Amino acid sequence: MSPVVELSDVWVELGGHPVLEGISLAVDEGEFVSVVGPNGAGKTTLLRVILGLVRPARGDVRVFGTRPWELGRGRARIGYVPQAEGIDPDFPLRVIDVVLMGRYGSLGWIRRPGTADRRAAREALELVGIGDLATRPIGELSGGQRQRAFLARALAAEPRLLLLDEPTTGVDPAASESFYELLRRIQERGVTIVMVTHDIGVVSRYVDKVACINRRLVVHGRPEEVLTDEALAEMYGCAALFFHHGRVPHMVVRRHRTFRRGEGR
Amino acid sequence: MSFWAYAFMQRALIAGALIGATAGAVGVYVVLRGFSFIGAGIAHAAFGGVAIAVLLGMDPLWGALLFSLLVAWGIVHASRRGHIREEVAIGILFASSMALGVLLLGLVPGYQTDLFGYLFGNILAVGPQDLVASVALTGIVFVGIALFYKEFLLITFDPGMAEAQGFPAGALQGGLLSLVALTVVLSLRVVGAVLVAALLVVPAATAYQFVRNFHRLLLLSAALGVGEVVAGLIISFYLDVPPGPTIVLLSAALFGVALAARRR
Structure with a gap:
């Protein structure tokens, strides 16, 4: 069984600056992996590489065994939840209209959504638990509800692989936790999940594996194995305090005292 | 005498209604995407094309068409390459295209009145062949919106998802x-380059005060556009004032009323 996502020695440069340096990473079918790292670590770029929107300067990417920019209609098997910031919350659309957009990719050009698409959109909304909000304007939803709506939009395409970019930004902790639990239930349906986040401590209770990146892959493995003080300090490149509660260290304070490690390491 | 008795008024009203509908509908995308400045930029840039066409003895509409399309795609290209910000690209493109237009038209003796006409519209200038062009352009715009309804909605709401x-x-x-x-x-003849920018923004912004459904917003904005242009033309006929500014001031006033009504 080949992995759903496979990156081999991927190098990416954007505008002459290195963004990803030699990343090798495999995500197996049905796995729930979180990608963590500081701002500017290339987390979003990594997702864009998997989506086929950024082509690596060096190295190889395979998604479902194919280069992602050659997936064509197969791209509909990838569900994507982008960062919420780029979206105008006052846009005149109902929740169900937004969810229906998840079907656009598999419809292709010009064709309009039909009854099967509407049914899929409804089901996706029910699955994320906000079926009752279908006809509300998207702008009236709370942060947590809106995130569920965007998740439903990705799920409406019935994806085999789900990519999420900081899905819990601006969502309160309780709502974030129930959002992660929801992702676990989606994973149980056999969907492979890759989620970019900065919510290290909490997320590690839900995911199978954590990939820590800071342009390079720092570590990749089971949360309790990889989330060590050393790995986190290396990734963030600054002194940080971690509380160990349970098995996984929880980052509490990040001192912004400059504490640069040698570039050669 | 009634305004409908004059052939030029009939042509102006038909062309005006088409412009109102088109600008109203397209304006919804302009307003929602935050493209207000881009609309103004393209309108002014068209002027350079008008001047070149006049110098070459062609129909100015072809020059305007070529230049405004060039600027539209130029903006997309510049912003996607990421070297310059969108509004900087527009600022440079539209100012230079306009300067070029004014300079070139200065070389043609007797064209000063027409210059004013293209900037602020000239209702008497709407000839029968302009009417044919208006119908064709309106058709293209509405067929485009109908065909790519879902694609344009997606790119306006969430380009990343698209x-x-x-x-x-x-x-x-x-x-x-x-x-x-x-x-x-389409609008150059009747309202002119300066004022079409307003038609691309005001009806959509007014409709947005009342409607929170994309499809209805398109329809209401197009209807408002038609109503405002037609009413503005008729008012200007009876008051004997320039139609372009009348239309714009009327739509702005309606927007003010809509805003006040919603505040309540």
């Missing part, structure tokens, strides 16, 4: 701006 689903974001952006360009060309 890309992730495999739609070419740049081409869709360019397509939308091309609709803006066609609307501008």
Whole structure:
């Protein structure tokens, strides 16, 4: 069984600056992996590489065994939840209209959504638990509800692989936790999940594996194995305090005292 | 005498209604995407094309069409390459295109009145062949919106999602701006380059005060556009004032009323 996502020695440069340096990473079918790292670590770029929107300067990417920019209609098997910031919350659309957009990719050009698409959109909304909000304007939803709506939009395409970019930004902790639990239930349906986040401590209770990146892959493995003080300090490149509660260290304070490690390491 | 008794008024009203509908509908995308300045930029840039066409002895509409489409795609290209910010690209493109237009038209003796006409509209200038062009351009814009309804909605709401689903974001952006360009060309005769920018923003902004459903917003904005242009033309006929500014001031006043009504 080949992995759903496979990156081999991927190098990416954007505008002459290195963004990803030699990343090798495999995500197996049905796995729930979180990608963590500081701002500017290339987390979003990594997702864009998997989506086929950024082509690596060096190295190889395979998604479902194919280069992602050659997936064509197969791209509909990838569900994507982008960062919420780029979206105008006052846009005149109902929740169900937004969810229906998840079907656009598999419809292709010009064709309009039909009854099967509407049914899929409804089901996706029910699955994320906000079926009752279908006809509300998207702008009236709370942060947590809106995130569920965007998740439903990705799920409406019935994806085999789900990519999420900081899905819990601006969502309160309780709502974030129930959002992660929801992702676990989606994973149980056999969907492979890759989620970019900065919510290290909490997320590690839900995911199978954590990939820590800071342009390079720092570590990749089971949360309790990889989330060590050393790995986190290396990734963030600054002194940080971690509380160990349970098995996984929880980052509490990040001192912004400059504490640069040698570039050669 | 009634306004309908004059053939020029009939032509102006028909052309005006088409412009109102087109600018109203396209304006919804302009307003929601935050393209207000781009609409104005394309409108002014068309002027350079008008001047070149006049110098070459061609129909000015072709020059305007070419230039506004060039600027529309130029903006998309510049912003996607990421070297310069969108509004900087527009600022440079539209100012130089306009300067070129004024300079070139200065070389043609006797064209000063027409210059004013293209900037602020000239209702008497709407000839029978302009009417044919208006119908054609309106047709293209509405067929474009109907065919690519879902694609344009997606690119306006969430360009990142459009890309992730495999739609070419740049081409869709360019397509939308091309609709803006066609609307501008369509409007040059009646309201002029300066005032069409207002028609691309005000009816949509007014409709947005009342409607929170994209489809209805398109329809209401187009209807408001038609009503405002037609009413403005009739008012200007009876008051014997220039129609372009009358239309714009009337729509701005309606927007003010809408805003006040919603505040309540």
